[in-house]
Amino acid sequence: MADADEPVPPGTKRVIADAVRSALAAHGYADLTTSKVAAECPKSEAFLFYHYDTKDELVAAFLESSTGWIEGELAGVEADSATAELLAVCDRLVPDPDDPEGAGVAIAIMELLSHAPYNDTLREPLRTHQVHVHDTVAGIVREGIAAGEFREVDPDATAAFVIAAAEGSTGSGLALDRPEAVAHVRERLRDYVSSRVVADGARPG
Amino acid sequence: MADADEPVPPGTKRVIADAVRSALAAHGYADLTTSKVAAECPKSEAFLFYHYDTKDELVAAFLESSTGWIEGELAGVEADSATAELLAVCDRLVPDPDDPEGAGVAIAIMELLSHAPYNDTLREPLRTHQVHVHDTVAGIVREGIAAGEFREVDPDATAAFVIAAAEGSTGSGLALDRPEAVAHVRERLRDYVSSRVVADGARPG
Numbered sequence A, B: 001m002a003d004a005d006e007p008v009p010p011g012t013k014r015v016i017a018d019a020v021r022s023a024l025a026a027h028g029y030a031d032l033t034t035s036k037v038a039a040e041c042p043k044s045e046a047f048l049f050y051h052y053d054t055k056d057e058l059v060a061a062f063l064e065s066s067t068g069w070i071e072g073e074l075a076g077v078e079a080d081s082a083t084a085e086l087l088a089v090c091d092r093l094v095p096d097p098d099d100p101e102g103a104g105v106a107i108a109i110m111e112l113l114s115h116a117p118y119n120d121t122l123r124e125p126l127r128t129h130q131v132h133v134h135d136t137v138a139g140i141v142r143e144g145i146a147a148g149e150f151r152e153v154d155p156d157a158t159a160a161f162v163i164a165a166a167e168g169s170t171g172s173g174l175a176l177d178r179p180e181a182v183a184h185v186r187e188r189l190r191d192y193v194s195s196r197v198v199a200d201g202a203r204p205g
Helices: A010-027 A034-039 A045-051 A055-075 A082-093 A100-115 A120-146 A155-174 A179-197 B010-027 B034-039 B045-051 B055-075 B082-093 B100-115 B120-146 B155-174 B179-197
Strands: none
Touching: A010 A034, A010 A045, A010 A055, A010 A100, A034 A045, A034 A055, A055 A082, A055 A120, A082 A120, A082 A155, A082 A179, A100 A120, A100 A155, A100 B100, A100 B155, A120 A155, A120 B155, A155 A179, A155 B100, A155 B120, A155 B155, A155 B179, A179 B155, A179 B179, B010 B034, B010 B045, B010 B055, B010 B100, B034 B045, B034 B055, B055 B082, B055 B120, B082 B120, B082 B155, B082 B179, B100 B120, B100 B155, B120 B155, B155 B179
């Protein structure tokens, strides 16, 4: 049984979150079990149960640990301008059909989102994750405007639209194995940023 | 037990599809049962089982019956130009947070899409539905180009992008109760169509 008084050590949390990620990518959420998470984990199922009572608590721990993924993705990007940074974020937000684990995670997150209205354990971590992605994208848009690189667009509206387009490719493209739809979204999203967000005269990075 | 040799009469199919729609909107897919479908239906659960063996066959019947929804939605639209028609489709594709049944259906379809990679019964009807929506939007774009109303955009890329943006608002907006995100997507999508699809000089309808 999980001991709520004892915080999970960060290293352990990381190992468990990675196992949940792999298990979600392989099986989706409906068929996820703690034993499937344990199968992806160097720790035993008993160890998982020691820290987390239920499958949903494991998933919530994964979502909490994934809040910083967008920063992690961007850390490797040579972004010397807000334009380059926003284009890089767009490329990262559109899932890559040739990366089975990434595609599986995107489809599983879509599944988790569909449970948000009915599931109290998942709703808040999902909301935190989504609001964090939103704020990160809106922040880049604000920087671009301040730097004179971007038009005077509404940062929140632009972020909401960019994220919806990118994430929307998961259902209509990825889940139905229509990689051409994903490629189209990726290309049109870059065009959108270059033509409707970047100011005339500023060069796309 | 369902009798595969006996086709389901169209009127019966319609009644059952409507019941599946209401049950999906209220409960989502994971918690859907044939008795929940029967509760939304003037017919008994035994009647449902006479025609359909499983919950997934009921859902597949709903998806098959919903292929024409976009035409139904457009039938009431006074669209005297490809521009007006495309803007009306965009408005219809972005789910309305103030319509609980429509919002519930959009979230349930997102959930069904997340099962597509794992579920053979659902995959093909979902694909047919999604390809039909794609072809309808791409067809409107082709008409607009032929009529000189639209730029020489790629109809398939434009359709994929518009559909992804609209459907993407379901996860990040609707499921997490962030109606402002949905409103942003709706407004930016109209702006996209008006500025990147409609030709300079052609008036948005």
